Amino acid sequence: MMLQVNDRPVSTRLTPEGFAKLAGVSRETLERLRAYVDLLSAWNRRINLVGPNTIGDVWRRHILDSAQLMPMLPDDTRVVVDVGSGAGLPGLILAILGVPEVHLVESDQRKAAFLREAQRITATPVTIHAQRAERQAPIAADVIVARAVASVDNLLLMVDKFCKPHTICLFLKGKGIEEELTHLPPALKMKARILPSRSDPTGRILRLEGP
Numbered sequence: 179m180m181l182q183v184n185d186r187p188v189s190t191r192l193t194p195e196g197f198a199k200l201a202g203v204s205r206e207t208l209e210r211l212r213a214y215v216d217l218l219s220a221w222n223r224r225i226n227l228v229g230p231n232t233i234g235d236v237w238r239r240h241i242l243d244s245a246q247l248m249p250m251l252p253d254d255t256r257v258v259v260d261v262g263s264g265a266g267l268p269g270l271i272l273a274i275l276g277v278p279e280v281h282l283v284e285s286d287q288r289k290a291a292f293l294r295e296a297q298r299i300t301a302t303p304v305t306i307h308a309q310r311a312e313r314q315a316p317i318a319a320d321v322i323v324a325r326a327v328a329s330v331d332n333l334l335l336m337v338d339k340f341c342k343p344h345t346i347c348l349f350l351k352g353k354g355i356e357e358e359l360t361h362l363p364p365a366l367k368m369k370a371r372i373l374p375s376r377s378d379p380t381g382r383i384l385r386l387e388g389p
Contacts, residue, residue, distance in 0.1 A: 192238035210300045227265040243377035244268030259319040259340045262327035285310040311336045318342045325350040330358045347386040355382045
């Protein structure tokens with residue numbers, strides 16, 4: 179299920195119940211997500227996890243934005259690596275929704291501390307790597323995700339060590355993604371698809387996979 183791409187702002191705030199209906203999550207999963215949102219709101223007053231102007235519509239701007247990747251994962255997905263995880267968006271949300279093995283790579287020690295607390299209160303089995311992606315040991319990922327981390331050309335350099343044959347990349351990007359793609363090396367042999375975002379009319383999802 180995809181929303182039509184347009185550039186009109188979303189005027190209605192998404193409620194937890196509205197999200198649950200859109201995503202089809204269980205009551206237990208929704209409660210875990212509520213616990214995450216409460217923690218995010220509390221910590222965001224002290225450290226910059228997400229833009230303060232987005233907290234008012236957190237279920238659309240952050241939870242739905244992350245959760246929309248779930249149906250894009252191949253059915254046999256087991257290992258997801260979230261590069262530059264920040265507040266755990268989208269990786270921690272995908273783990274709460276049921277991805278078996280999620281690795282959150284985040285070099286900012288304060289954000290890594292938040293991730294550990296979020297892992298605890300949501301009882302979510304994720305692995306947190308509190309270091310730069312460039313220094314992280316290789317992880318054979320089925321899917322690599324990233325949100326608001328770097329330009330696509332730099333992202334591909336960062337995630338190369340996590341790629342194996344048939345690894346898929348899902349990058350949450352803005353409407354400038356077409357321009358970013360023009361800077362990729364001509365020799366890069368990856369198939370690219372630009373998909374609309376369900377959470378942001380100006381957002382795009384870049385799907386990359388090997389030949």
